[in-house]
Amino acid sequence: xxxxxxxxxxxxxxxxxxxxxxxxxxxxxxxxxxxxxxxxxxxxxxxxxxxxxxxxxxxxxxxxxxxxxxxxxxxxxxxxxxxxxxxxxxxxxxxxxxxxxxxxxxxxxxxxxxxxxxxxxxxxxxxxxxxxxxxxxxxxxxxxxxxxxxxxxxxxxxxxxxxxxxxxxxxxxxxxxxxxxxxxxxxxxxxxxxxxxxxxxxxxxxxxxxxxxxxxxxxxxxxxxxxxxxxxxxxxxxxx
Amino acid sequence: xxxxxxxxxxxxxxxxxxxxxxxxxxxxxxxxxxxxxxxxxxxxxxxxxxxxxxxxxxxxxxxxxxxxxxxxxxxxxxxxxxxxxxxxxxxxxxxxxxxxxxxxxxxxxxxxxxxxxxxxxxxxxxxxxxxxxxxxxxxxxxxxxxxxxxxxxxxxxxxxxxxxxxxxxxxxxxxxxxxxxxxxxxxxxxxxxxxxxxxxxxxxxxxxxxxxxxxxxxxxxxxxxxxxxxxxxxxxxxxxxxxxxxxxxxxxxxxxxxxxxxxxxxx
Numbered sequence: 001x002x003x004x005x006x007x008x009x010x011x012x013x014x015x016x017x018x019x020x021x022x023x024x025x026x027x028x029x030x031x032x033x034x035x036x037x038x039x040x041x042x043x044x045x046x047x048x049x050x051x052x053x054x055x056x057x058x059x060x061x062x063x064x065x066x067x068x069x070x071x072x073x074x075x076x077x078x079x080x081x082x083x084x085x086x087x088x089x090x091x092x093x094x095x096x097x098x099x100x101x102x103x104x105x106x107x108x109x110x111x112x113x114x115x116x117x118x119x120x121x122x123x124x125x126x127x128x129x130x131x132x133x134x135x136x137x138x139x140x141x142x143x144x145x146x147x148x149x150x151x152x153x154x155x156x157x158x159x160x161x162x163x164x165x166x167x168x169x170x171x172x173x174x175x176x177x178x179x180x181x182x183x184x185x186x187x188x189x190x191x192x193x194x195x196x197x198x199x200x201x202x203x204x205x206x207x208x209x210x211x212x213x214x215x216x217x218x219x220x221x222x223x224x225x226x227x228x229x230x231x232x233x234x235x236x237x238x239x240x
Numbered sequence: 241x242x243x244x245x246x247x248x249x250x251x252x253x254x255x256x257x258x259x260x261x262x263x264x265x266x267x268x269x270x271x272x273x274x275x276x277x278x279x280x281x282x283x284x285x286x287x288x289x290x291x292x293x294x295x296x297x298x299x300x301x302x303x304x305x306x307x308x309x310x311x312x313x314x315x316x317x318x319x320x321x322x323x324x325x326x327x328x329x330x331x332x333x334x335x336x337x338x339x340x341x342x343x344x345x346x347x348x349x350x351x352x353x354x355x356x357x358x359x360x361x362x363x364x365x366x367x368x369x370x371x372x373x374x375x376x377x378x379x380x381x382x383x384x385x386x387x388x389x390x391x392x393x394x395x396x397x398x399x400x401x402x403x404x405x406x407x408x409x410x411x412x413x414x415x416x417x418x419x420x421x422x423x424x425x426x427x428x429x430x431x432x433x434x435x436x437x438x439x440x441x442x443x444x445x446x447x448x449x450x451x452x453x454x455x456x457x458x459x460x461x462x463x464x465x466x467x468x469x470x471x472x473x474x475x476x477x478x479x480x481x482x483x484x485x486x487x488x489x490x491x492x493x494x495x496x497x498x499x500x501x502x503x504x505x506x507x
Binding site: 091099201 | 313494
């Protein structure tokens, strides 16, 4: 580090360190009419999630005799992005709804509620890169808030690459201008990855770095989810 | 569909799981064996490019249509590539006519991400009048028979069809796009290859059959470009994966992709 070799220091667009999350705020129990709900801000992402159920399945023929069916809908408000987007669900919305469902299913004791439905509605009010991760983080808290028994919390964040450097928790600009984006969802106690997607280009080594970064992020968010729940439901009782 | 959660699927799962644990699958393949891949290109004369791929009994037809039109609003100066999948009812008793369901949407989007992330074509060279008119490349995935692993078969067919495609040459006269009689090959820069495996209990098996997909715990698709870089990952299915399993899956994909790419270049 001689003063002569003064490199222009590489900085992220918002000045964060490479392994630094955006500020996160999670609040549970925000919708009086839902059985469970949560609101999350992850950077400038604002997502609100309502959970309904377990309730009767409609239409009945879709019910499963030995377990509950988890239904997820991810939806973006028309004003959440520039330019305005149509409120009709896009192909992207459909795919994200599906991967969110796959991310949450392993955590829920679905077999305790045969013939019923559990519904998760994620509404993206403002999008800033990483909305599926924010939706999963809020959905988990909302499911707990609804009193649905779960094996673990599901935590999600993305890692990726921009300017040849691997980074944690991509913002919108980094998502669009970056070389790769890798959203991950993880159950920290059970050590299972429940969502894994990637686009862009990464070497196998960079991919490993990104997965490590995402794990680091997930562990931090896990604590925040627990805090949000404790705040509403009081301090954890001794011996759980 | 109603029998899916009954006794039969559970028996099926047990049979398949037993087979996998013994190292040999129901159809006699080893855990990391692909079914036979055959590729025919230029099967549809009216399309600018086309390919039909058989992966065992899975059969996918891809047509590439190339025209011109308005660019996407957010990328006004580059060409457009759109991937779409049709699950036509002839392919499986499980497919019904109607608007695309999540499985066909996922298939189209995973293949699309592979092509886009690897930058198979130089999109910046596909603008005609920047901001107004660009080349539109439609890649339509048509599933003719569903016998499992549609993603890999479709990805092979998509890239094979694109490689065979001839794009019409346009000239710009007084701000209008005019079609000429000429055609030239569509320049393909990369060949992304998708490698899909499913997890059943503690085993990862490559190129799943329809039965194996029905009883799987989770599925993972890894797409690799020519340089061995990873350009798409998609995890699907209702169980989680350990980090070890993910690492192992990526190793397998890195190992298998060159074989498949060889089949495409040889076609």
